[in-house]
Amino acid sequence: MSKLTALCTLALTVSVSSFGHAKPNIIFVLVDDLGYADVGFNGSTYYETPNIDRLAGEGLVLENSYMYPTCSPSRTAIATGKQSFRTGVYTVPVLERGSDQENIFSRWTVGEEHTMYSQPLADSGYKSIHLGKWHLVGPYPKEEMEGTWPRSEKLDQPDPWDYSWAAYHKSEACAKYYPRGRGYLKNIGGTYRGDPALEIDGYKGETGGYFAPFNNPFMDQKNPKDKWLTDHLTTEAIDFMDEHKDEPFFVNLHYYTVHRPIRGRSPELVEKYVNKSGDPVTGQGMQAKPKDKLKSAEYASMIESLDDNIGRIADYLERNNLRENTLILFSSDNGQNVGANKTLRGKKGWIYEGGIRVPTFMNWPGKIKPRRSKTPISGLDYFPTFMEVAGIKYNGVLDGDSIVGLFTGEPRNLQERPLFWHLASRFHHGTCSVIRKNNFKLIQFLKDGSLELYNLEKDPAETHNLAAEHPEVAQKLLRELTGWRKQNSIPLPPESPLDY
Template sequence: MRLIFHLLALLSLAVPGVRAADAPEARKPNIVFFLIDDLGYADCGFNGGKDIKTPNIDKLAQGGTILDSLYVQPVCSPTRAALMTGRYPTRTGVYTIVKPHAAWGLPLGERTLANALRDAGYETAITGKWHLGEFDPKYVPTARGFDHQYGHYFGAIDYFTHTRGKSEDWYRDGKPLKEEGYSTKLVSNEACRLIAEKDKAKPLFLYVPFNGVHSPMQAPEEYLKPYADLKGGRQKLAGMLSAVDDGIGRIVAALEKAGLRDNTLIVFSTDNGGPRPGLNTPLRAGKGTIYEGGVRGCGFVNWPGHVAVNAHLKEPMHTVDWYPTLVTLAGGSLEQKTPLDGRDVWLMLTKGAPSPHDAILSVGRPGRAAVRMGDWKLLMNASEVDDEEAGAAAKPEGKAKGKKGLVESQAIELYNLANDIGEKTNLADKEPERVAKMRAKLAELLKGAVPPGNLNHEGSGAAGKED
């Protein structure tokens, strides 16, 4: 049965414009992709949250399929790079956050999801946080396949002043923009405007990477009042997430008003596990780690008539899978110079097919990585310390010496996620054969990994001088 599903998936890739899932397609779907910054695994109601009300998000989740094993990267820029390219950080070199004015970003040799969808006839837009480079105009969204851009390039901006430190960070179509207002609301407003004014001759790819709920912890008083029973950072997070939920509700209403809802695929995902005061229950640790709390994101897909409702999907997938899945769904081409790590998971999402992956990589940097194979997960050199907070992710730790590989002489942990999702019982000593097999697979996935942060700007992950 698994072989049959894989043959159908290959057929959907081999025949342009034809999907095994639901061919023939009368119209290309609009695609709206919500990426929520620093959202905890259990902060939303649909994924177990109790103290924060997320009615609009929960309604979408319940009207679609919840992804129980959606893997992301430990921090934000790497997840965004994986989404945009369908490639692991080991190929792009984007293991860590791209700091303001840093002289690097997503390598220019990378074809982006926006490039591929625009080539397929889509109008493409981003409203929200980019975080993949801005030091040179060649790195900003309007130079990477987006027809429209609105929002900010950095992370951790002030929600009201749109600044980080002394730098103003608010743009429309690459041009500085002075504008007042709470950024979450402004991002939502722009998304609604783009929907209302979309080119009627083209399908729309609308990428909405909210800066909520990332720090600084700021929310308008109107969103804080309902959570007077919560304290400190948790109250502020509740207000921030409520603002995101409200914005998503207004964007869905805009799709309905424009008559686009029935032909729109909505994807919802976090970019990494939540830091405190976010909740990742029942997962271990959080943002910046390769434990499940850092790399298992909460997410779902919703498309009326195409995706099952009130459903859960346990099969594992990774953010790199969105690229080939969405491009193929859009009738686009996957012919390109750079090889993909992602797999088309449409049959998995819609027909219950097994995961097309024999292994999924989670990597903080080449010396700190994990691999999931079936229900088993092997971790090398894991830590519960947030790499970003420790300032370690930018250091190319774990370089090979002599003929030894990147995963030699590292601490080993092995967990069976089927009955130990909290990664409490290390079974490495009891499963030596499985450890050997999974270590070999991890070494294979890390083979040729480019170093973090050292990028040749014109190329794709080649070594170069770091500024």
């Protein structure tokens, strides 16, 4: 037993799942940059997602499901169950703007001291596979982990076509930062990069990484099973499930789609959406310029391809009598980047709802009551939820809560609890801390302490700052927010005049 596995084992005990004698299978589908309204079950009439909508309609749709505004902190929080201040991952490092006085520059690599949900699952008997985007390690993890923190400069990355990092990343010394060192039996396509464009010219390359050859060191280049990346990852997932269908499996299917670079799935699909009427409510497909309309149609074709592949997974489970014992979780790592949604403010990179509110459903026939829930949840909740579903008593530090109670009801403790964010590095806007509680959302900007308050029930588009009109609400939430920072000794950027 490795030192890491031994430490992980100390933090848990295994019990029989409360959902039955056989441990349930778990499929966690995380889409990249899929916006709240990019699916039919949240109102899109332009994008076509019938397979996703069917599973959502038969399951639990979480209308107020939240992530961080960018992928690195979201994925780190999901994997570890920990807030950004514990891991030091505040945003994608290469996106940071400003000096070391304005930022606590973000880490990239998640250290061994932070257990990921895949480890206790593996120790309790789950056969697990990671497919697609990993992004939980930086390009130079050795230098990063041995460096002095906080840093005076942000981290950097090589050009997409520079493979000088690959040999070390595939070595035994680096395995601890990759899926194989975190309890997964296989890693299909997970690297340090946040997109698939590992080719000459990167985003401007012909394939953008979505068509073979994929140029990914962690993927079979000689004989990929499919020529389209989303299809390929799904085929690998189905093959793994088929290999382990007689034992509990965990599938971490983290698609690269619909992250840029945008590529049309096929000329026929792109033409279909070019000729389709747009949605004036969300703004999807409403672009006037032919170039912009084409890009919107290509994006729509990627979403339809995603939907086709979710349908393939559901069909496989049904054919093999696995649906009744399989939990499917479907979500996104942040708000839309390329897509449009005029009903929410902001998009990827913004702390407003368009940047952090994501499409989410959970489906488990006979175990989850089909409906829509308004109870706010966070990506931090997935780790403890997986533990409860799998019958694992995990004793490590977790900042979220199991949401198993939502499978059949509306627990008051989940309805009334606050959700917190802490962004100590800059991207689209200044550093800030946020609390969301009882339909109100308070943002405190750390540079000067200024406040924004929104009633999300009455004003989901966050058009009207209520901080001056309702100072009693703002101050009550502020006391809770600052109390959370003080209790956890959460660091502030050097320029911040705040005490905590």
